Amino acid sequence: MIRFSRSSCAALAAAALITSTAGVSSASPQASATRLDGSRPAWAVPAHRVAPSRDGAAVDFKVQLEWRNPAAAARYAAAAASQGTATSGAFLTPAQFRERFAPSRSDVASVTSWLRSQGFQVRSVPANRKYVEATGTVRQAARAFRTSFSTYRVQGMRLRANDTALRVPASLRHVQAVTGLDQSEALVHSDSVLPAVFRNARPCSKYWGEKTVANTPTPDGTALPARPSAFAPCGYAGKQLQGAYGLAGTIASGVDGSGVTVAVVDAYASSTVLSDLNTYSARNGLPTMQPGQFREIVPPGVYRRPANPQHDPAGWSGEETLDVEAVHTMAPGAKIIYAGAPNNRQDMNATLNMLVDKHLADIVTNSYGFSTEALPPGYIKSTNDILIQAAATGISMFFSSGDGGDHTGGDPANAAAATPDWPASSPWVTAVGGTSLGVTANDTRLFELGWETGRSALDKTATTPTWTAPTFQYGSGGGTSRLFAQPDYQKGVVPAEISQKYGSTPMRAVPDVSAVGDPTTGMLVGQTQRFPDGSAQYSEYRIGGTSLSSPLYAGMFALVVQKAGHRFGLANPALYAARATTYDITKADLATYPGAVRVDYVNGFDGSEGYTYTARWFDFDNGLTIHVRPQYDDVTGIGSPEGTAWLDAVAGYRG
Known part of the structure; x- marks a missing residue:
């Protein structure tokens, strides 16, 4: 399992408390562009940079749109799960949630139109309009999002990331983030201790304490300390x-x-x-x-x-x-x-x-x-x-x-x-x-x-x-x-x-x-x-x-x-x-x-x-x-x- 770093946690804490968004900030001196704060991964530091990314490399990414009135969505979810509230247990259907909180069709259309104007191929939009998925090349992404891309060495892997914060047109005001341009998601792991090929060796116990160091010899005669005394269970079932x-x-x-x-x-x-x-x-x-x-x-x-x-x-x-x-x-x-x-x-x-x-x-x-x-x-x-x-x-x-x-x-x-x-x-x-x-x-x-x-x-x-x-x-x-x-x-x-x-x-x-x-x-x-x-x-x-x-x-x-x-x-x-x-x-x-x-x-x-x-x-x-x-x-x-x-x-x- 990957044990990944967590630098810049203090900056993240300021940006992502429970009801906050990591949305857009108009810090760019260019009136036509809005910077997506926090869009550069914390692990993409100069000391880890290996080389520029290949311009022709393919990228598939998602332009994430924020919910309409996200604070209200959070309040509704909390109230529905709690007792003693006016909406306790009154869960919304997917259609009702979309009607209240999903990004508008016009916002999706604006993002889709801009992506196509930049030469990207638009792949899909889910029913809740949470994101617009698109594909293209690193070169296209660098030009469209006004940045450059490099390969960084992270926990033994070589991952792509943008070298500066991403920027989008100021008119795309409901863009929350762009995921997939950097490869942070490659750091995901499954939480199991899973060998490639494995069988239990004997002795192991059907239940706790069935077989112990005192009552069961090892298969090759190896002598063991008296403590701990129990051989591990073979695995509990049913x-x-x-x-x-x-x-x-x-x-x-x-x-x-x-x-x-x-x-x-x-x-x-x-x-x-x-x-x-x-x-x-x-x-x-x-x-x-x-x-x-x-x-x-x-x-x-x-x-x-x-x-x-x-x-x-x-x-x-x-x-x-x-x-x-x-x-x-x-x-x-x-x-x-x-x-x-x-x-x-x-x-x-x-x-x-x-x-x-x-x-x-x-x-x-x-x-x-x-x-x-x-x-x-x-x-x-x-x-x-x-x-x-x-x-x-x-x-x-x-x-x-x-x-x-x-x-x-x-x-x-x-x-x-x-x-x-x-x-x-x-x-x-x-x-x-x-x-x-x-x-x-x-x-x-x-x-x-x-x-x-x-x-x-x-x-x-x-x-x-x-x-x-x-x-x-x-x-x-x-x-x-x-x-x-x-x-x-x-x-x-x-x-x-x-x-x-x-x-x-x-x-x-x-x-x-x-x-x-x-x-x-x-x-x-x-x-x-x-x-x-x-x-x-x-x-x-x-x-x-x-x-x-x-x-x-x-x-x-x-x-x-x-x-x-x-x-x-x-x-x-x-x-x-x-x-x-x-x-x-x-x-x-x-x-x-x-x-x-x-x-x-x-x-x-x-x-x-x-x-x-x-x-x-x-x-x-x-x-x-x-x-x-x-x-x-x-x-x-x-x-x-x-x-x-x-x-x-x-x-x-x-x-």
């Missing part, structure tokens, strides 16, 4: 996860997500996902998908590059499989839509916009993000607009909180800076953090701790088995936003030491809630993988990341929607109101359950080349600025679901 969150009986009784549609957004598509899902379900006590219960879609009108992908080399097909199987585990009766963007760059936002504007789902779970808020403000604002439309029209949006802890490090301007993930830091989403979970032989929760992993290798030079000093490996993303003011639902809940971390103004904190994400105690998933001998084989293996946490929680929230009999829009007001019924994750069980021993194949799929042994220590927050504590914390939020009490309390909000 009723194990339903039972751990106290929902197995509820699901068996028919509150299983029926009548609710959950959408998953990722990039590309897996050609075997449905067959894998059905095989996995049959093996793990879940119902197989019924006709019409699952479908894959790609948004119309999106410029496809590459042309017709089936599998992405980076493993996005595995991400899709994980997300779909996680939703189905917790909501086996729900319909699932997989929306696959044709690339893992700018068209992921187009895919999200399509889902929202067509209102194809009641709940959307997203297992991707940026390890920073230091993105061009216009990019952040245009995405935030989509999230506001989702909330106003009754769609509950979940995002994984990231897998890099507090994301400190990697910022060329400020190596000590910490930041939550974007879009998890948006106040219009439910950010889902990760936990480490112990499940008993009877499918109940034994413990749940904050997911921050310390990794120790076996010290083979010691005379007795010893683990090396642990180092941070990965963990639940969280922290305090530098962009967004504290939303109402966090007031009186998030302690001041978190919300006022960067000053006297309380700010948005991440995450909101949590569920299992630790790969050491993760979920068993089933996927057709291509092995080194060229064969394609279905196999099951343990996986984690907050891209597990988010779809699991979204599945559980589908039970809430079914039980309540209505949509929720932004879920956070209801979730925070019901926080007394959540499982408060603390450090209380850490002394008893300090971690687990993980056994892995050296080559990832069999023991022919040997084994590796590591200790994975739970809640290892050494050096992090985020910590688990009672009540709200910036690793696990308000906690994880606590069975029927949680279900009844959340479903009863606005009841």
Whole structure:
């Protein structure tokens, strides 16, 4: 996963508080042109410049238009999600939202006409008129937007960016941003710990503590230290996860997500996902998908590059499989839509916009993000607009909180800076953090701790088995936003030491809630993988990341929607109101359950080349600025679901 820098956060904070826009500023001395403030990426600094961009290189980009009266749209979305307001639960239809808040057709026509006059080819405009998509060359873009373009070196990649702020004709007064000319969106990552090819090595346990260092020998006779004593689970599945969150009986009784549609957004598509899902379900006590219960879609009108992908080399097909199987585990009766963007760059936002504007789902779970808020403000604002439309029209949006802890490090301007993930830091989403979970032989929760992993290798030079000093490996993303003011639902809940971390103004904190994400105690998933001998084989293996946490929680929230009999829009007001019924994750069980021993194949799929042994220590927050504590914390939020009490309390909000 990419750990990207977040320079210029202070400038972003001034430009993008919750109700502000990153819109246009008439700072240009030329009366005919308006500068788009913040349109030059923070990472495009002279020290990182490699060379000028090729003039003939192709660019595809979107001219983003702001909502008409964006503050009113935000107020409506917030009121509809809250109880006790005049519009509580009165969600708009897509047509009603467009009528009130979408950019006007005349504004779209003006942008389209100007783009064509500059030699660009106009590709598409979505029904909500949020953007105008166009294509051309770097040379055309430099001339039209009055800038130049260079290639910059960023986190091992060579990315294009404009060297100065973009400018547009002053007559295009509703232009909010231009996305895609710079390649900030290439820094997106999926929030899963996903190997290319992987099988669980033995020993691993069916449930917590089944196999221990004391009762089970290693396959090659390697002696291990006595602590931690438990071998990692092979991966929890089916009723194990339903039972751990106290929902197995509820699901068996028919509150299983029926009548609710959950959408998953990722990039590309897996050609075997449905067959894998059905095989996995049959093996793990879940119902197989019924006709019409699952479908894959790609948004119309999106410029496809590459042309017709089936599998992405980076493993996005595995991400899709994980997300779909996680939703189905917790909501086996729900319909699932997989929306696959044709690339893992700018068209992921187009895919999200399509889902929202067509209102194809009641709940959307997203297992991707940026390890920073230091993105061009216009990019952040245009995405935030989509999230506001989702909330106003009754769609509950979940995002994984990231897998890099507090994301400190990697910022060329400020190596000590910490930041939550974007879009998890948006106040219009439910950010889902990760936990480490112990499940008993009877499918109940034994413990749940904050997911921050310390990794120790076996010290083979010691005379007795010893683990090396642990180092941070990965963990639940969280922290305090530098962009967004504290939303109402966090007031009186998030302690001041978190919300006022960067000053006297309380700010948005991440995450909101949590569920299992630790790969050491993760979920068993089933996927057709291509092995080194060229064969394609279905196999099951343990996986984690907050891209597990988010779809699991979204599945559980589908039970809430079914039980309540209505949509929720932004879920956070209801979730925070019901926080007394959540499982408060603390450090209380850490002394008893300090971690687990993980056994892995050296080559990832069999023991022919040997084994590796590591200790994975739970809640290892050494050096992090985020910590688990009672009540709200910036690793696990308000906690994880606590069975029927949680279900009844959340479903009863606005009841």
